[in-house]
Every structure is written in structure tokens, then in C-alpha cells.
Amino acid sequence: MSLTLPDLGWSVFFSGQCPGQGAEATANPFRIAEVHRDRLTALSPGGEAMLTCGPALTTGDIAVGDWVLADASGRITRRLDRQTEIKRRAAGTAAQAQLIAANVDVLFLTTSCNADFNPARLERYLALARGAGAFAVVLLTKADHCDDPRRYAREVERLDPMLPAIPLDARDPAELANLASWVRPGQTAALLGSSGVGKSTLLNGLTGAAAATRGIREEDAKGRHTTTARALRQMTNGGWLIDTPGMRALRLTGAEAGIEAVFGDIETLAQSCRFSDCTHGDEPGCAVQAAIADGTLDPARLDRWRKLLRENTRNSETLAQARARDKGFGKMVRGVKSSMKGRKGY
Ligand SMILES: Nc1nc2c(ncn2[C@@H]2O[C@H](COP(=O)(O)OP(=O)(O)O)[C@@H](O)[C@H]2O)c(=O)[nH]1
Numbered sequence: 001m002s003l004t005l006p007d008l009g010w011s012v013f014f015s016g017q018c019p020g021q022g023a024e025a026t027a028n029p030f031r032i033a034e035v036h037r038d039r040l041t042a043l044s045p046g047g048e049a050m051l052t053c054g055p056a057l058t059t060g061d062i063a064v065g066d067w068v069l070a071d072a073s074g075r076i077t078r079r080l081d082r083q084t085e086i087k088r089r090a091a092g093t094a095a096q097a098q099l100i101a102a103n104v105d106v107l108f109l110t111t112s113c114n115a116d117f118n119p120a121r122l123e124r125y126l127a128l129a130r131g132a133g134a135f136a137v138v139l140l141t142k143a144d145h146c147d148d149p150r151r152y153a154r155e156v157e158r159l160d161p162m163l164p165a166i167p168l169d170a171r172d173p174a175e176l177a178n179l180a181s182w183v184r185p186g187q188t189a190a191l192l193g194s195s196g197v198g199k200s201t202l203l204n205g206l207t208g209a210a211a212a213t214r215g216i217r218e219e220d221a222k223g224r225h226t227t228t229a230r231a232l233r234q235m236t237n238g239g240w241l242i243d244t245p246g247m248r249a250l251r252l253t254g255a256e257a258g259i260e261a262v263f264g265d266i267e268t269l270a271q272s273c274r275f276s277d278c279t280h281g282d283e284p285g286c287a288v289q290a291a292i293a294d295g296t297l298d299p300a301r302l303d304r305w306r307k308l309l310r311e312n313t314r315n316s317e318t319l320a321q322a323r324a325r326d327k328g329f330g331k332m333v334r335g336v337k338s339s340m341k342g343r344k345g346y
Pocket residue numbers: 141142143144145168169170171193194195196197198199200201202
């Protein structure tokens with residue numbers, strides 16, 4: 001079965017970037033399905049193709065889900081602007097953003113109706129979704145093992161009344177058929193969630209294939225062999241699912257806008273504080289503390305907001321900034337220690 005460009009997710013957003021004139025008239029659009037160190041696999045109405053990067057690009061500039069233009073020899077001439085970008089802080093010490101996926105329309109924030117359920121983690125996922133401009137849907141798996149799955153749905157509603165939360169048994173084909181309707185044909189979704197919550201089960205059920213576990217042997221950056229699976233996969237209803245290992249361990253970076261969107265209630269309250277630089281500690285006229293006092297704001301939510309902001313700041317700072325901060329922190333500790341000296345009990 002051959003696919004049309006709209007089947008693959010092509011839209012006016014992308015066609016508008018290709019006026020079809022000049023040198024690019026000979027270049028064709030492809031959707032990136034897998035990114036390897038030295039080559040890419042891509043899908044187009046002509047079928048699957050192996051692409052290489054032209055002189056102006058490296059595979060590091062391209063993510064699963066990207067649209068590119070390539071010439072007749074399979075060389076990429078241009079990467080098209082993205083509708084959404086899913087990024088995280090790269091592993092290691094250098095605070096670098098790592099692009100995980102591009103042009104994701106729907107993010108399934110996946111957790112289970114058990115001890116995995118954690119509002120702080122959901123808020124982190126949600127900040128990422130909102131920051132990327134992707135539509136978020138919370139999946140509450142293992143509802144079949146839970147006496148009151150609606151309780152978890154209500155907790156999600158407390159985080160954001162507009163956020164859909166769907167309790168389900170990820171192994172049930174009928175429930176998956178309903179779930180698939182959140183991703184229209186040609187749209188692209190991705191699953192985000194801790195290990196064991198049912199992502200592979202969902203992926204296999206939604207794509208009707210066991211390919212998630214049927215890996216491809218691949219060499220990673222350190223030359224080790226790892227098993228990777230096809231990253232862009234078609235759902236049985238014509239949608240697309242992106243599955244890359246990068247979706248699993250997420251450290252926020254550059255997510256200010258996302259955090260602001262998720263914690264809009266606190267950000268709005270903060271505008272009514274007497275002091276514009278209020279830290280919502282014990283300042284007089286603090287609207288945030290007033291909301292906690294009258295029971296309209298959960299103090300745990302304020303803590304989670306602060307924590308996420310701190311995490312985002314740390315992950316977004318450069319290596320030089322991190323070093324300066326550590327130095328400053330060491331200085332502060334030494335200062336506190338010396339000021340404690342001589343006090344009773346120290
Ligand atoms: N009862 C039940 N088991 C599930 C559900 N979702 C996943 N599982 C099981 O939980 C285990 C982990 O699922 P898996 O898809 O591998 O999780 P992943 O690590 O997120 O990919 C497997 O044994 C699944 O069969 C569910 O909704 N209900």
C-alpha cells in the first residue's frame with residue numbers, strides 16, 4: 001500500500017515552505033523514520049528510502065518525525081521548519097538540549113493506576129507537552145488492576161481541568177480502538193512514561209505489530225551494540241507513533257513557557273502579590289500564600305512548581321554557568337559554616 005504525502009503528515013505548514021521554484025524544484029519531501037549516526041531512513045509516497053546529509057547538515061540536526069527535501073540521489077538538501085519539537089537535556093555534564101522528536105501532534109502522558117502515579121512527574125511531562133505545542137492526553141494504564149481508576153482521573157483533573165485522562169487496560173483491543181481516535185490519520189503521537197507503565201503494550205496494540213520488541217542491531221555512539229526499534233511507526237488507524245529511547249528519561253530544558261502554562265494558576269496569583277519580586281515565602285501581601293491559607297492552592301503544588309523551575313534553570317544553564325553556581329554554592333556553604341562557628345552546639 002503506497003502512502004500519499006498527507007497520509008505521512010504533510011500539510012500546508014510544510015508545503016508552504018516549498019514554493020517549488022529554483023533548485024528545489026527537483027527535490028522531493030521525505031519524512032524521517034529513523035536517525036542513525038551516518039544515515040537516515042525516511043518515508044515518502046515512493047516508499048522507504050535511505051538518505052544522507054548534504055554538506056550543510058549532519059544527522060544530529062535531524063530528528064525522527066522531521067520533514068526534509070532530498071534530491072534524486074537521496075541527499076538531503078534542506079530540513080523544513082518544524083511544527084513542534086520535543087527536547088530534553090542531553091545526558092552528561094554539558095547542558096545541551098537534545099532533540100528527541102519533531103512534528104509530534106499528540107503526546108500520550110502515560111502512567112499507571114498504582115504507585116507509579118505521581119503528580120510531579122505528570123506536571124513535568126505536561127510542561128514538556130505545552131512547551132512543545134503538542135496536545136496532551138493522560139493515559140492511566142492498569143485500570144483493570146485498580147478498584148477505583150476514576151480516582152486517578154480526578155487527580156489529573158485537579159492538575160488541569162482541560163486535560164483528558166483515560167483509564168484503560170492497555171492490553172484490551174477495544175479500548176485501544178477508542179484511544180486511537182485521539183490521533184487522526186496523518187497525525188503523529190508519542191508515548192511518554194516510566195518503564196513498566198505499558199508503553200510497549202500500547203505501541204504494539206496501536207500499530208498492530210510486535211515490531212517494538214523486534215529490534216534492529218545498532219551501534220551506539222560509543223561503539224556498543226544496542227537494540228533499537230523502528231522509531232516512526234504507523235498506527236492501524238492511519239496515525240503515526242514515534243517511539244525512541246530518548247522519550248523515556250526526560251530532563252526539562254528551555255521549558256519556561258511550558259511550566260508557565262502548566263502552573264498558570266500560580267503565575268496568575270503571583271501577579272496580585274504586593275511585591276513584583278515576591279518569592280511567595282513570608283512576604284506581606286503574598287497572594288500565593290493567601291491562596292494556600294484559604295485552601296484554594298495546594299502547598300504541595302507550590303513546591304512542585306518551584307522544583308520544576310529550579311530543574312529547568314539548572315538544565316538550561318551552560319557549563320560555565322553551572323561551574324559559577326557550584327563555586328558560589330561552595331562559597332555560601334563556607335560562609336554559613338564560619339558564621340555558625342562559636343555558636344552553641346556547633
Ligand atoms: N493488567 C495490565 N497489565 C498491563 C497493562 N499495561 C501493561 N501491562 C503489563 O505491564 C508490563 C509492562 O508493560 P510494557 O508495555 O512492557 O511497559 P513499558 O516498559 O512502558 O514498555 C507487561 O507485563 C504488560 O503486559 C494494563 O493496562 N493492564
